Amino acid sequence: MADHQPLPAAAGSLPDRAGAGLKPEHYRAILAEQPDIGWFELHPENYMGAGRGAGGPPQYYLERIRALYPLSFHGVGLSIGSTGRLSRDHLQRLKGLMAQYQPEQFSEHLAWSSHGSAYMNDLLPLPYNQATLQLVAAHVDEAQDYLGRRMLIENPSTYATFSCSEMGEIDFLAELARRTGCGLLLDINNAYVCAHNHGFDPASYIDAFPAEWVSEIHIAGHAMIDDGIEASGIAGQLLVDTHDRPACATVWSLFRRFIRRAGPRPALIEWDNAIPAWPALHAEATRADRMMAQNHAMHCLAE
Amino acid sequence: MSAYSDLTLLQQQFTAALLAPSTQIPAAIAPTDEAKRQKRFNVYRNNMHAGLVAALGARYPVILRLVGDEFFQAMALAFIRQEPPTSPILAEYGAHFARFLETFEPTADLPYLPDMARLEWLRHLAYHAPDSPIAAIAELASLAPEKLGEIRLHLHPAASHLASDYPVLTIWQTNTHDATVQPISADRPGETTLITRPKLDVLLCPLPIGAGIFITALAEGETMSQAAASALADAASFDLAKTLAALFDAGAISHIQPD
Amino acid sequence: MSYRSQNLALAALATAVGAAIAISSPASAQQSADKERCYGISMAGKNDCASTGNNSCAGTAKMDFDKGAWKYVAKGTCTSMQVKLKDGSSRMGALMPIKG
Known part of the structure; x- marks a missing residue:
């Protein structure tokens, strides 16, 4: 089994600045204002047409935005944790789109979303054990070989855990990176959501996350829903990763905590539902930029 | 594949329970109490279906307006159950909605609905078609x-x-x-x-x-x-x-x- | 020989093409906005909700598979669409409850 070392940031990589998820609602505002923002991230699946080739507004706007900004492809369709074979069709489409738009970064999720011929349109949880690790590592190897580039794997938001899990998520991800050379995408909100839902300390998780492998951070908002009555008689609450509002104060402070330890990283504001007007989204990105700059200034002062 | 037989079984059970609400949720989902296991699993079920219903609503906005939100949701859920997506590209989903409507009994009094679905699907294809x-x-x-x-x-x-x-x-x-x-x-x-x-x-x-x-x-x-x-x-x-x-x-x- | 392989007389074609050019207003195609002949609305922003799961169009708490969802009638605009049914009768399309 390969034993990889973390790669230094390659030329043409994303800047250590805040980026934003690219939404059709904002195409025109972005082109008109050409805002000061580090980069944009998109789901490549939304730029693959509807089964008969791809053109029209999605390609038109992406071409123009790509000419102005670095891009990150954040895949949601590879189903890297499925025991079924990786879809060659999908890998081929990804490779074609990458050749066309030359994204600086590509990431996917530690999750599965297909079984047999069915795609579930959701990122589903995996038990963390040696068998899963072997499977996911083989799929990451296959995808990286086929696409001819390094990918990042993101820690997911989960709502259920499995009795057959034998290791922690962080150990799983660190070992996956070591075996395959893939990078990691640390989603601060996912960490917080999981910590709440499964009862662990989010700060410890953030502190233990192997920063040397982290090439991107996600910041997002979540919702709280009823989780039934606890044994203590108190109504339980479950956090759901909805990406439909600003990140909460705790997520921001966990972000600050991570960059204090690890330094700045490309940091994405993810907002996929109840999408605000562009200035509001841009303001969130500016906030992340400011935090990273302040942190940098503090480091300089200390030296 | 034998190395992954446990995981394959788990994914098979998980999938079955996602697609058919009456199916039991996988035993491997860590136990707290049963109600809680159900609640947690339902987040996945709802995420999947809410995402697909919303995608169909965005693709078929006139049908949505014709029948109203609640009716559309139930109709879309019936369609999803009959025909879950088979592609990771969400934009490919819903091609057969018109065919589904032809035999969907509750809308038999709206005989123009299948053709409206065809019109909206063609509009969707035109949007994404090559230049x-x-x-x-x-x-x-x-x-x-x-x-x-x-x-x-x-x-x-x-x-x-x-x-x-x-x-x-x-x-x-x-x-x-x-x-x-x-x-x-x-x-x-x-x-x-x-x-x-x-x-x-x-x-x-x-x-x-x-x-x-x-x-x-x-x-x-x-x-x-x-x-x-x-x-x-x-x-x-x-x-x-x-x-x-x-x-x-x-x-x-x-x-x-x-x- | 099938009717499909037949041709129109050249004179008829030339006349039709001449008339087509006369009645066409080609600027409309360039502007994509011929309000007289065609209907269009911009679909930008009507692209699909992003994707899946962690990035989902989550309606998490809103959907309930176990109760209620199957009992209602349409509340949309279909009721102003009069339709002719196969038996020749025409009807306002008021829908029935989906299930009991």
Whole structure:
């Protein structure tokens, strides 16, 4: 089994600045204002047409935005944790789109979303054990070989855990990176959501996350829903990763905590539902930029 | 695959329970109490279905308006159960919604619904279709008259048509543009609609009688002359001049092939 | 020989093409906005909700598979669409409850 070392940031990589998820609602505002923002991230699946080739507004706007900004492809369709074979069709489409738009970064999720011929349109949880690790590592190897580039794997938001899990998520991800050379995408909100839902300390998780492998951070908002009555008689609450509002104060402070330890990283504001007007989204990105700059200034002062 | 047989079984059970709510959730989901296990699993079930219902609603906005939110949700859930997605590309989902509506008993009183679904699906395809140049009708004027019998008109990749027994374009129009929907009488004749996207906006245009046959013949590779003969054979009132003007004006012709 | 392989007389074609050019307004295709003939609305922003799961169009708490969802009638605009049914009768399309 390969034993990889973390790669230094390659030329043409994303800047250590805040980026934003690219939404059709904002195409025109972005082109008109050409805002000061580090980069944009998109789901490549939304730029693959509807089964008969791809053109029209999605390609038109992406071409123009790509000419102005670095891009990150954040895949949601590879189903890297499925025991079924990786879809060659999908890998081929990804490779074609990458050749066309030359994204600086590509990431996917530690999750599965297909079984047999069915795609579930959701990122589903995996038990963390040696068998899963072997499977996911083989799929990451296959995808990286086929696409001819390094990918990042993101820690997911989960709502259920499995009795057959034998290791922690962080150990799983660190070992996956070591075996395959893939990078990691640390989603601060996912960490917080999981910590709440499964009862662990989010700060410890953030502190233990192997920063040397982290090439991107996600910041997002979540919702709280009823989780039934606890044994203590108190109504339980479950956090759901909805990406439909600003990140909460705790997520921001966990972000600050991570960059204090690890330094700045490309940091994405993810907002996929109840999408605000562009200035509001841009303001969130500016906030992340400011935090990273302040942190940098503090480091300089200390030296 | 044997190394992953436990995980395969888990994913199979998980999938079954996602798609059919009556199926038991996987035993491997870590136990707290049963109600909680159910609650947690339902987040996945709801995420999946809410995402798909929303995607269908975005794809079929007029159907959504025609039947209302709640009804649409139940109808979409019935469709999802019958036909879950088979592609990681969400934009490919819902192609068979029209076919589903043909046999969906609760909407049997809305016989125009399947054609409305077809219209909205074609509109969706046109939005995502590959780009192509557009031919100008003036190019026809520059051809020697004796060449007219030989030419082929190539349709733009975004161009398609729908011939319906119902006034679907009129229904689509009022449900898309009017705050208060205009009443539409049962005596209104059926309509043939051209769907295309010359640049960035998808256009829906009414077509004259026989134009549907003409377009189908063009798509099958017939010359303009043969296609016109086909259309005339089907409808004696077919008007080639009006049809050509409609097709070129809407940017539905990408290329004139001389012979 | 099928009717499909027949041709129109050249003279008829030339006349039709001439008339087509006369009645066409080609600027409309360039502008994508011929309000007289075609209906269009911009679909930008009507692209699909992003994707899946962690990035989902989550309606998490809103959907309930176990109760209620199957008992209702349409509340949309279909009721102003009069339709002719196969038996020749025309009807306003008021829908029935989906399930008991």
